Amino acid sequence: MKLRTTIYVYTSVLFIVLLLLINGFIYFMFDRMSTDTQMERAEAEANSISTGVRNAADIVAPDDLLRSFVPAEGMLRMVRMSGDNPPAVTSLSERRLAQINPAFYPNKHTEVLKIEGVRYVFVSMPVIWADGEVVNLQVTESLASVDNNLKVLQVVLISVSLVALLAVFASSRLLGSIIIRPISSMTQTMRIIEDGGGFKTLDLQNQSKDELYEMGETFNRMMGRLKRNYEKQEQFVSNASHELKTPLTVIESYASLLKRRGMSRPDLFEESVEAIHSEAIRMREMTEQLLMMARETESFSIALEQHDLAGMVNDMARSYGTAYQREIEVETPSSEPCYAYTDINKAKQLLVILLDNARKYSEDSILIRVQPDASYVTISVTDYGPGIPADELPKVFDRFYRVDQARSRKQGGTGLGLALASEIAAQIKAEIGLESTYGKGTTAYIQFPVHHLA
Structure with missing residues (x-):
């Protein structure tokens, strides 16, 4: 079942059920209140009649007395315990009531009777007659007016319900169209994209800022991100293929040269092996960095916690200097820890990238400074x-960019280190930058936040 039909059916069915419940409640309450009102009125009338009968019992004959108090649409009768009852007195329209067999009630009795499909209020009131005998003064009065009002109420409720149902049917279809419109537009856009129509976005005209508008905005942002990622991927593949082609060409050329003249030219053999070896190492480093960058673009769990960066720097400097036989100086403000929020493994990875660049482009010692302040540890x-x-x-943070192509190639640079460092820094909410004076040296820095950033 389509969403539009689902909305239409469920809205209509729910409204019909609610309408039936409400109409039934209104009808029942009106019937109950009207009937109770008529019964109270009949009881009051029976009390009034019993008072009048007791006062005039010695003066007027019972038949004439009852005839003077008979209801306009009902019956009035006196019932004795002995069964010697005078004839019932009825109105002209209710003569059939006289055929009802009388019954004596020792106490006051009130009920609703249904005779030949017509409802009546029946009230039996005990009265002490002039001779001291207890008799029942029974009043039976038609509820035709109440039933007529109920019939009118039925017509009104049915008419209102039909009008309301038509309005609900129309509004549910309109609501379904309003809800489905952006979804249909999104579906159509997806089909166009699926058929090779590029990364299209939705034309959002609704200014109400409701959930459907937010869904459209989210879709457009997602399309924009997919488009940017696709363009970056194309550029990345193009650059990677170009960068890998050069060392492969060098290896192929020297291998062909060795195949032709390697046996007769020992000097050429040594040169070729050295070139092939250096290019193979550069290809391995480039491949490792490419794989690392591909993994970094995936969603990893980053644990930002407080860490002592001064201690981390001292440990890394000691191990790195030992591994590469380089002199590394470390300057920290004091022996106290310098705490900042970061992922310690990512922070170590960033420091290694910066140390690798410093090692490749300088033969002198490397200086590492740790500088804390109120907001950052740099x-x-x-x-x-x-x-x-x-x-x-x-341009130095662009992928595959090298300042001096020839010198970078000789020193083993791939142009991926700083680009990878920039992505890692963004993941752990750190800031990375570069300052350099041509001919004198370069300083790369990372700023780690002291306070936790949401």
């Missing part, structure tokens, strides 16, 4: 290499 890595020209600084 870790900076300074090398004293050739530096970066000012016009090249904005």
Whole structure:
């Protein structure tokens, strides 16, 4: 069942059920209140008649006395315990009531009778007659006026219900159309995208800012993100294929050269093996970084907790210096810990990337500074290499970008390290930047927040 039909059916059925319950309650309450009112009126009338009968019992004959108090649409009779009852007195329209067999009630009795499909209020009132005998003064009065009012109420309720149902049918169809319109538009847009129509967005014209509008906005944002990711993927694949093609070409060329002249030229053999070896190492590093970047773009669980970054820097500097036989100086403000919120494993990964760049582009010692303040703990890595020209600084975080292509290739750079570092920093809510003076050196820094960021 389609959503539009579901909304239409369920809305209509629910309204019909509620309407039947409400109409039934109204009809029942009106019938109950009207009947109770008539019964109270009949009881009051019976009390009034019994008073009049007792006062005039010695003066007027019983038949004439009852005839003077008979209801306009009913019957009045006196019932003795002995069964010697005078004839019942009825109105002209209710003569059939006289055929009802009388019954004596020792106490006051009130009920609703149904005779030949017509309802009557019956009241039996005990009265002490002039001779001291207790008799029943019984009043039977028609409820035809109440039944007529109920019939009118039925017509009114049915008419109102039909009009309300027509309004509900129309409004439910309108509501279904309003709800389905953006969903249908989204479905049509998805089909266009599926058929190769590119990354289309919805034309949002509703300004009410309701949930459907928010759904459309979310869809448009998702399409925009998919489009950006697709474009980045295309660019990434293009750049990766271009970067991998160069070392493969070098390896193929030197391998062909070895195949032709390697046996007769020992000097050429050594040169070729060295070139193939260096290009293979660069390809391995590039592949590892490509795989790492692909994993970093996936959704990982980041645990941002308080960590002592000064202790982490000291440990990393000691192990890194030992591994690469490099002198690494560490400056911290004091022996006290420098706490900040971060994922410690990601922070170590960032520091390793910056140390790798410093190691590749400088033969001198490397300086690491830890500088805390009220908002951030800043870790900076300074090398004293050739530096970066000012016009090249904005590009260093782009993938595969290298400042000096020839020198970077010789030193093993792939142009992926800082791009990967930028993505990792964004994941752990850190800030990364680069400062450089051409010919003097470069300082890369990372700022870790001291307070937890939502």
